[in-house]
Amino acid sequence: MTSGLKNLAPIKAMEASGTPSYKVDVEVKPNGRAVTNDSNGSILRETSTNGTRSTNIVWHKCSVEKNDRQELLQQKGCVIWITGLSGSGKSTVACALTRALHARGKLTYVLDGDNVRHGLNRDLTFKAEDRAENIRRIGEVAKLFADAGLICIASAISPYRKDRDACRSILPDGDFIEVFMDVPLCVCEARDPKGLYKLARAGKIKGFTGIDDPYEAPLNSEIVLHQEGEVCPPPDAMADKVISYLEAKGYLQP
Amino acid sequence: MTSGLKNLAPIKAMEASGTPSYKVDVEVKPNGRAVTNDSNGSILRETSTNGTRSTNIVWHKCSVEKNDRQELLQQKGCVIWITGLSGSGKSTVACALTRALHARGKLTYVLDGDNVRHGLNRDLTFKAEDRAENIRRIGEVAKLFADAGLICIASAISPYRKDRDACRSILPDGDFIEVFMDVPLCVCEARDPKGLYKLARAGKIKGFTGIDDPYEAPLNSEIVLHQEGEVCPPPDAMADKVISYLEAKGYLQP
Structure with a gap:
């Protein structure tokens, strides 16, 4: 699972910086992918966790929304x-x-x-x-x-x-x-x-x-x-x- | 001079609120008008001070500029x-x-x-x-x-x-x-x-x-x-x- 998280450094940085209420959840789906959600429930990215390079970004949504601003x-x-x-x-x-x-x-x-x-x-x-x-x-x-x-x-x-x-x-x-x-x-x-x-x-x-x-x-x-x-x-x-x-x-x- | 300042309440409120560094100077010109400057040097308004109503706004510039934002x-x-x-x-x-x-x-x-x-x-x-x-x-x-x-x-x-x-x-x-x-x-x-x-x-x-x-x-x-x-x-x-x-x-x- 760590390989899947490596690429999440900027999200973790968000948490650390204490800026506008970013809550990030990471869950592992049955297919072996880690899914990262922000506090609005938007899927930020889905990352392969099955031992391969963690740069295989499958799905990527622009997650800064009106609410965040x-x-x-x-x-x-x-x-x-x-x-x-x-x-x-x-x-x-x-x-x-x-x-x-x-x-x-x-x-x-x-x-x-x-x-x-x-x-x-x-x-x-x-x-x-x-x-x-x-x-x-x-x-x-x-x-x-x-x-x-x-x-x-x-x-x-x-x-x-x-x-x-x-x-x-x-x-x-x-x-x-x-x-x-x-x-x-x-x-x-x-x-x-x-x-x-x-x-x-x-x-x-x-x-x-x-x-x-x-x-x-x-x-x-x-x-x-x-x-x-x-x-x-x-x-x-x-x-x-x-x-x-x-x-x-x-x-x-x- | 007070009559000239009556109308400046909102500007004074700005000073009191402590929000972005508004410095307001009021000077009386020889013609008996009070001139209000913000910290950018823009003339905000010029108000009659010769005893008449202070609502005679002679000149009015929109003073929130890029710098302020x-x-x-x-x-x-x-x-x-x-x-x-x-x-x-x-x-x-x-x-x-x-x-x-x-x-x-x-x-x-x-x-x-x-x-x-x-x-x-x-x-x-x-x-x-x-x-x-x-x-x-x-x-x-x-x-x-x-x-x-x-x-x-x-x-x-x-x-x-x-x-x-x-x-x-x-x-x-x-x-x-x-x-x-x-x-x-x-x-x-x-x-x-x-x-x-x-x-x-x-x-x-x-x-x-x-x-x-x-x-x-x-x-x-x-x-x-x-x-x-x-x-x-x-x-x-x-x-x-x-x-x-x-x-x-x-x-x-x-």
């Missing part, structure tokens, strides 16, 4: 999807949120609709099908980040319900947390931080969300952030609301 | 790009590597060329331009993961030097670590784990790398993994070689 990070991976009109404060809330979570030792990453267009989505235009593809790709990448164990904050106008729901549908139940920036168009237009509403009103931008293209407000978003009377709450207060939700749902622990 | 994770973000023929052992090494790094408490994520085709890249075919786009997108996503502070292990045949070099070019110097699985075609074909060489030889797959499409071996990859005589080293030994490189280059600390 979550344990390492002491949090649960998820996607916080911030949707709303241009100028509604999506990026501001994303920023306040990433700072507040980082201050608690949580690992976050902001995927910004505009920024992603400089890299992954730089082949996409602003025509209808490309806008849908833009959202689809952000959703797919956000899913990978959540699978990696991160709290991924995606910030994109994402005006169509269908596109947002498609992103929701590829994630495990509960892991897509929609945050609706419920700010009236007139407020966003008065802010006009990028001067885009002015251009849209002048007809220099076509198909601008809220002006000549619809924004389909979420019907059942997990979180709605809105003005209090005429006043917009400070970004940190809005971030706190999201953090309270994460806490209540258990996302800030593994 | 690296500090949290106690590692440096990078991309380990494993290239080689089908059957050369890319996935096996990726798996051994992610396990060994996880056992050391390091956060990794494996982007597998095949797996990504089920999600982000499911709109792509196997024709030449789509294969290039497949690699481009994996490179862009790997870059995001490295920016998030992870050790991202990308595993894809990626037969063309030009496509791999394009992925290298979008990353900071040193952060793209190319690992060449230097295994002779005859060995890969003898293994044929997916039965693809057989199909390619029978003419049932066209443009198969190594058979009727070229594999352009790296000229200056950071790491070459090859057989020792006729014997392929165990996956863990190959992973160790990569880990030694990461250690020597300082990627296993912030």
Whole structure:
């Protein structure tokens, strides 16, 4: 049996290092093979023990799973999807949120609709099908980040319900947390931080969300952030609301 | 000045929580504004202090940067790009590597060329331009993961030097670590784990790398993994070689 264990040095090292709760069981099957299981029950490797070289790896599964990464990070991976009109404060809330979570030792990453267009989505235009593809790709990448164990904050106008729901549908139940920036168009237009509403009103931008293209407000978003009377709450207060939700749902622990 | 500081509660909370080395300085500029800097020197926010409401946020920068995440994770973000023929052992090494790094408490994520085709890249075919786009997108996503502070292990045949070099070019110097699985075609074909060489030889797959499409071996990859005589080293030994490189280059600390 020792020959079968020789190759398990790295697994034993795992046990010794005391890092995230690896429990490794080795059992000998009737066919003379040693089977190694990790604490998730995944078969790590199956090794010949019948006196021949122990390098005959019969079956090998990649055993670092989402759970293991979550344990390492002491949090649960998820996607916080911030949707709303241009100028509604999506990026501001994303920023306040990433700072507040980082201050608690949580690992976050902001995927910004505009920024992603400089890299992954730089082949996409602003025509209808490309806008849908833009959202689809952000959703797919956000899913990978959540699978990696991160709290991924995606910030994109994402005006169509269908596109947002498609992103929701590829994630495990509960892991897509929609945050609706419920700010009236007139407020966003008065802010006009990028001067885009002015251009849209002048007809220099076509198909601008809220002006000549619809924004389909979420019907059942997990979180709605809105003005209090005429006043917009400070970004940190809005971030706190999201953090309270994460806490209540258990996302800030593994 | 106190009115200017009221809004800084979350930053003060950061200091109190003792999480990753946030040093916050507040100085009052001659124009009566309080400027808050983090330890990276980024301006976090500038707040009016001349007796009016302290919610007039003049300038706001998203201040959680790669450095901050690296500090949290106690590692440096990078991309380990494993290239080689089908059957050369890319996935096996990726798996051994992610396990060994996880056992050391390091956060990794494996982007597998095949797996990504089920999600982000499911709109792509196997024709030449789509294969290039497949690699481009994996490179862009790997870059995001490295920016998030992870050790991202990308595993894809990626037969063309030009496509791999394009992925290298979008990353900071040193952060793209190319690992060449230097295994002779005859060995890969003898293994044929997916039965693809057989199909390619029978003419049932066209443009198969190594058979009727070229594999352009790296000229200056950071790491070459090859057989020792006729014997392929165990996956863990190959992973160790990569880990030694990461250690020597300082990627296993912030």
